[in-house]
Amino acid sequence: MKMWSSQNLLFILSLALSRVTRAAEVIHAAGYKGREVTVSCPYEEGYTSHEKYLCRNDCAKNYDVMIKTSEGEKGRYSIHDDNKKQVFTVTISDLYPTDAGKYWCGVTRFGMDPYTAEVKLEVEPDSCCDRSTNIQSYEGGSVSISCVYNSQYRNNLKYICRGKQPSTCLQQALITSDNKRKGRFRLTDDKVSRKFTVSITSLTQEDSGSYLCGVHRNTGLDVFSAAELEVKGQRSQIYQTILH
Template identity: 25%
Template sequence: MSNSLGFLLILTLITGAESITTISKVAVKVGTSISIPCLYQPKYRGHVKYLCKGYYFSSCQYAIKTHSPENQEYSISDDKSQNIFNVTIKESTAEGSYYWCAVEIDNGGDVRKYFHLSFTRDKSSLYVTDQMVTGFIGENTTITCYYRAKGNIDWCKLGRTCIKDGLIDGITVNTDKKKDSFSVTMSGLRAGNSGWYYCVNGDLQMPIYLTVTIRPTVESTTVTAATESATIEDQKEDQKTKEDRTFPALLSLIIPLVSLILVAIVALLVLFRTKRAKIQDSSGSSNLKEGEVTYSEVSFKKNQALPVESDGDVTYSSVVIKKPQGGKRAKAKDDNETHSHHKQNV
């Protein structure tokens, strides 16, 4: 294995691998993800970057490229302001492997640098609780690396010299080594101190990304909250004013509408009663006509003075029309009845 590593080192030097800087060996627990920074020279900002998996670069397989930045196993991003592209290996399996950080070169050999990723069933021999750390301008921040193996402990910035105590990019670094942890305190942070750092324990490295930003103040938070509260109150007041203006307008429309409906109802009632009275009058008149009864009285007299032209009797009839005395109408075949009284004189 040592011969193979030596061969890889010689090969990378020959092919210009010094154009890329990254960690050399990292160990993580199975099932966790790990982000690896790859520092490149400014002249490669416009080039395609990629991660390649395999022991030999000539036969490695593409894992991820910057023009297709994510898949189920890997992701990649290019921070051109710092000339660093980051690769993330998601949910690591139990199989360790060699990887290559690489930059495509048109009409020439790609520049690259390898690193070895190994896995453990338990916690790694060198680890941190979080790879992403936030600090605030002008303040101090402390980063703790946990280790389990013997060996020297160092603190480094990617592409710079490693130190135990001293200055890195103009800020003071103090380290505190304990039995199983190594704390690094960085004082007087500035915005330019954002970037990738890493702990070193023996032949293992663990990268950490530090973001330096302005701390939100309590006053600004309070002012923001008060402003939001005032805005909400103003909105409520505006809504109430709109409701107050809307109600009279609705009332002015509702009152005439209700009045109109009442007038229509009264008119319908009057019309209905008028029609009903007419119908009743018409019905009474019809009943009176149907109830009329015709009475007739017939008397037979023999005229002594006139000569008789024939042997037959002469019949005289007088008809008197009388209304019936009772309330009930006598039943007859027709609606009117005729009563006749015959008186015959000989």
Template identity: 30%
Template sequence: MDPLMLLFLLIAGLTGADSVSSVGRVSVQSGGSVTIPCSYDGRYKTHVKYWCRGSGWSSCTYIVRSDSPQKDEVSISDDPDQSVFTVTMNNLTAGDSGYYWCGVEISRGSAVGTRIYLSVTEGSPGLSVDKQEMTGVEGDSVSVQCRYEYYYRELSWCKMGGSCASEGSGSLDGRPVLITDDTVNKVFSVTMRGLERKDTGWYWCDNGNQQIPVHITVNQRTTTTTSTEQTIRASAAVSTTKMVLQTVSVHDEEGENNEKQKWEQVLDAALKAGTGVLYLICTIIAIQLHWSSCKKRGTNQREAEGGANTNHGS
């Protein structure tokens, strides 16, 4: 690094630390990964950000910069809207332990920054979380479990650029926060209630000596609302369809019943008419038979009387 640049960095490091802030000491297990957030003054949104290694400015060696964001297992990403840049280190080894700096170049030859100590351990780290990325929904709650091997003073939950809340029920920048400590399992849990979009950001667990950053993203409840509205509309459409089908079914049944009644009436009338005709035919036949019988009887009687008269004449 240019000697003049180092001089300016040294001066800036003494005077501009407040312009860049981050956690102070992070512990990570060997083979693991960690993301470290660095907050900077909003005036530096367009400036180059960097991550370097060294105990002081004079020995700080660049690893990654926002204009050259990837090197081996280390990457840097800038979010100007939040005035935060993050550095992610993967597959950490014991050799990665040491001091690092979050830095922002102000102009050629000057910069501001803050120092972080990274400790990579073979065993369990002094302070850790299962996930550094958490997601919640507006109005709901989100819980973070911070696992510790020991603590120096008190366990606390802090927001980057804001305040801290300690064990018990309290608030963090106006947001209700509940912190409980399970000393048997060495876990302190943080629950943030009534989430709002503005709660999105970086936080960290603190055991009095080490910190572990956690990013919380609060999403809008639009998906649930839309799904509910779609469900209501779909249910209404199904109900309407059922009503139409039921109405058509009723009309069809009524039509079938009316048609059936008509045919029954026609059949009944036909049966009655047929019975009447049959009765009339039977009556006519009976009369004809009776008339034929009477006629035959009369003929026989006349023939008998005629025969008798012939005999008397002889």
């Protein structure tokens, strides 16, 4: 009878553990190396006054706990608890590739701590891309940069920026699909062929350089493709140089 009771207790305990794991939602987070990422962890109303924390791996050891709400800031980690929204947020700054992995949003209580969410964090290099499209045009003329995207992004925001740094591209966008004409730039989106095109007029040699085509995603990192633009001198000047 005692052996049956022990087995029954172990079964109930394992069932409770499985319920805690299954009840936790999965949050996918991503950030760029050297930048920061913020993770939002929801919790139930009954835990508003409880301490919250973010832990890593199996959360079995003290050093698995990265930060608690009672600490506020700890190294590269900071935490804030919004009791009204029942969400606590953790920001990790100066990301390293080794920060990638599995985390848990936890709540401290008497007995077994509940994990309100599982966090899967990805850390990507802040550079793009392995391949780029080379485009040439002439000073005073115009050029079109075509950017292909996948079908699931038909209704997503599109944009283009200069440089090769994805983390700041949207903030420094030259034009977006929300504002399809801006100065010398014009953006058209062909959702049938899944391609948006950015036209630049009145080119100068200062327009030469690297460009990133971006598609904004609601979750995870934005999707990019790259182009290299070379603006040569005016055609008439080049022709006169050849004649002389």
